[in-house]
Structures are given as structure tokens and as C-alpha cells.
Amino acid sequence: MPRLFTPIKINELQQKIQIAAKFHEDYEPDKNFTEYRTLTYQIEKDLSKVEFDCENFECTKQDHCPEAGYGVTSHGLAYLCCFAGGDWEQPIYFIIYWDGNKLRGYIPEKGNPWNKKTNVAFGNDEEKDQEYLDELGLTDFPLDNWSEIQKDIEARIVKK
Numbered sequence: 001m002p003r004l005f006t007p008i009k010i011n012e013l014q015q016k017i018q019i020a021a022k023f024h025e026d027y028e029p030d031k032n033f034t035e036y037r038t039l040t041y042q043i044e045k046d047l048s049k050v051e052f053d054c055e056n057f058e059c060t061k062q063d064h065c066p067e068a069g070y071g072v073t074s075h076g077l078a079y080l081c082c083f084a085g086g087d088w089e090q091p092i093y094f095i096i097y098w099d100g101n102k103l104r105g106y107i108p109e110k111g112n113p114w115n116k117k118t119n120v121a122f123g124n125d126e127e128k129d130q131e132y133l134d135e136l137g138l139t140d141f142p143l144d145n146w147s148e149i150q151k152d153i154e155a156r157i158v159k160k
Contacts, residue, residue: 004157005077007077013070014080017103036057040103052086052089052091055086056086056087058084065083085123093112106157108156111144115132122141123141
């Protein structure tokens with residue numbers, strides 16, 4: 001069953017995220033807020049399907065992560081894309097979006113590599129990661145594929 005969204009503009013999504021951030025226990029007015037994974041109870045619940053660390057975190061476009069930041073899909077979903085993982089992990093992408101009632105989080109499955117048997121970012125359990133890679137016929141961790149991530153988002157989250 002797909003998730004639903006109500007189209008809004010990027011600046012409206014930014015405002016909703018900023019308001020939610022002000023209510024977060026770790027919010028400090030003069031510091032850059034980075035606790036997006038736990039921004040709201042719903043987002044934290046939505047993102048709990050995959051275990052990953054936020055030691056290295058990006059939600060603004062960088063040379064090493066040009067997909068991070070605010071964007072809009074071809075079907076009108078405004079989102080904030082974040083990229084996170086610990087030093088020992090292969091980072092994963094997740095998005096925050098507005099469903100029409102509340103902010104939601106989503107971790108795209110396709111194109112977004114993690115151990116899908118253990119639902120943990122690659123790098124946390126070498127033995128289980130290797131077993132999973134062997135099942136897939138791979139010798140190394142797959143790289144993220146932004147094109148597939150976008151397709152996954154558009155297929156899973158549809159307009160109301």
C-alpha cells in the first residue's frame with residue numbers, strides 16, 4: 001500500500017521542519033540543527049526500520065553528497081533528503097516530507113544499499129554483511145544509485 005502526500009512548496013516544508021525543530025529537545029537557536037532522524041515521533045518511527053548511525057550526517061548539498069538537501073520529485077513531492085552513517089558504516093539516504101497532516105520520514109529501499117536481511121547499515125556486522133553479499137552474488141558493498149532511489153520514492157509515496 002503506497003503512502004500519500006499533499007503537494008506543498010519547498011519553503012512551506014522548510015517552515016514545517018523549522019517549527020518542529022524548535023520543539024526538539026536538542027534544539028539550540030544559535031547552532032545548526034542536525035537531529036532530523038528524531039525530529040518528531042512519527043519520523044523516528046518511520047526511520048526505525050533500518051538501523052544506522054548519524055555520526056556523519058548531511059542534509060545540504062555537498063560535493064560528496066549532491067543529492068542531499070531540499071528537492072521536488074517529478075510528481076510534485078517536496079522533500080528534505082539526508083545522508084547519514086557512522087565512520088564504520090556505508091551511509092544511507094532518507095527523506096522527510098509532508099503527508100498532508102504531519103511530517104514523515106522514508107528510507108527508500110531501491111538504490112539505497114544496506115543489509116536488507118538484518119535491516120542494518122553495511123559495516124555493522126562483517127559476517128552477516130558478507131553472507132548477504134554472497135546471496136546477491138556481489139564481492140563488495142553496492143553503491144547508492146540516486147536514479148533508483150528517486151524511482152522508489154515516486155513509486156512508494158503518491159499524491160493524494
